[in-house]
Amino acid sequence: MLYYILKRILQMIPVLIGVTLILFLLMYIIPEDPARLILQQGATDQALANLREKMGIDQPLHIQYFRYMKNLLQGDLGTSYRYRRPVTGILADAYPNSIRLAFAAILIEILIGLCAGMIAAVKKYSFWDTLVTVSTTLAVCVPVFWLGMIMQNLFGLRLGWLPISGMGDGSIQYYILPAFTLASVSTAYVARMTRSSMLEVMSHDYITTAFAKGLSYRLVVGKHALKNALIPVVTLIGLNLGALMGGVVLTETVFNWPGIGRTIYLAILERDTPVVLGGTLVLVIIFLVLNLVVDVLYGLLDPRIRVAKQEVKV
């Protein structure tokens, strides 16, 4: 297992190099002069040239890239054009907020998604099943930012139940709206996947065996079916993490959440290249690590995969 994890971590290196390269190229293509951005209007040509030289952006692309990578390896993501602060500091302020929000969303996704899916599967073609099917279809169709605004309007402005912006003192009521908004699409997918996976599993021979042993319906569903049904669901949750990262940008912007998504969004508006680059890079790293975690979890659920992974050693 350790060997497997190590191998996976090593595999991340080329991915990260690729990602930085693409990001760097994209930022380079944008016809925006950072020197002009920093010095703003009225600066002399000489002053601009001096600043460009000082920042090293007058040099060819590959030199700039290697310098960036060299700094990156030393944990330096550059300095924000706008705030004149190290990017690492800005990200370190914003990340914990985003991670808390994402965690809340994943929790909702797992709790509500799994439960709804299981209820729908167990009570197939009932009122509950229809309710789950219809509401998940809606949740998947509705754009995240629009859902966020509707929720703000309804629960914040009209009903006045929940705060609609920022994270205040960080207490739970500030989390509810953004977390639900962020989780909506993934929860719907998890519910649907759980339902279909559960129904599929329930038709397997080993379920008949479990009944033939004399197990109760509850035990058959909760023990024998669920563990098998979870395998594709865990994969889906893992894949959804990517969507969650994307959703973070939208949700945080709508809810004015002081997290990484909003930071990247503002940085894009302000052409603050180092922040965009650094923020995105860390998002990618988190995504890769979470995927690894999901894969390890997958092995714990399904012994067949565990063996496949160990075959390298044997």
Add this chain to the structure above:
Amino acid sequence: MVSKKQHMILEVKNLKTYFDTPEGVVKAVDGVSFDLKKGEVLGIVGETGSGKSVTALSLLNLIPQPAGKIVEGQILLEGTDLARLNPRQMQKYRGSKISMVFQDPMTSLNPVYTIGSQIMEAIRIHQSITKNQARKKTIELLTMVGIPEPSRRLKSYPHECSGGMCQRVMVAMALANNPSVLIADEPTTALDVTIQAQILELMVKLKDRTGSAIILITHDLGVIAKYASRVMVMYGGKPVEFADVDTIFYEPLHPYTRGLMGSITRLDNKKKQRLLAIEGSCPSLIDLPPGCTFYPRCPYARKRCAQSYPGLEQVNPGRRIACHRWKNFRKGYNEGKP
């Protein structure tokens, strides 16, 4: 002196299991009756779709819900009518008094739990013993079914075992609580020929040790000839012939049984006879015509076969047949020209 009644472990009377489908009601099992004596092996033979497996599942009350339902009949297991039990009561019987070995061992074991935990579960659901005792019992069972290194195998997952080994595990699981009746639904169909014999020998050997009776469902007449003592032939959801095993093979009366016999490959076939195939296939069990179910495929059919269904008639004690013309066939045997 034990009376005949006490000998009977299982009595099935006029069992009818129907399925509601969009096309109509499928009469998968339609009036099946048989009984099972202590320690005997009853063979149920028939081709795919004849209702053998549904009969087996009905006994355990494991008909896929809500489409399927036992609509009529009694399943008397040592005097208790299983068809009348509520789900909770039925759970107590499943796996303890009556258990089942399924067709495909590779898919019948849960892939995400170890073999040991699956057998232990079967024991602990019916017996209140500690985990350690259950473990010991499981090792005993695995030894009994001939699995080498049982204490190590306990921790194996089904995918790490061969088909034969999985079926041994299924047998161990089915026998974990010394059931009175063991149903084996085509237990060897998915296995290699050499393994088939091993599994069947094993089941018969263990039957003698535990004193349970076996219902052996198969379409392999060779298996029936070797292991069963009595045979029920099923066709179209109904029993068509009932006899002890020698009679069935030497004097099959029902045209369907005769067809089955004709389709066996025999090594002692010196005359190079062609294998006989029964033309057509099993009828759809929706809206069966009033006549004999086998009528459309029967080479000996007469007019009245199309008009009324022949009920099971007693030929002699222990021998019943559902055919209008069995007397003619019997006469043929007596005159030496079947």
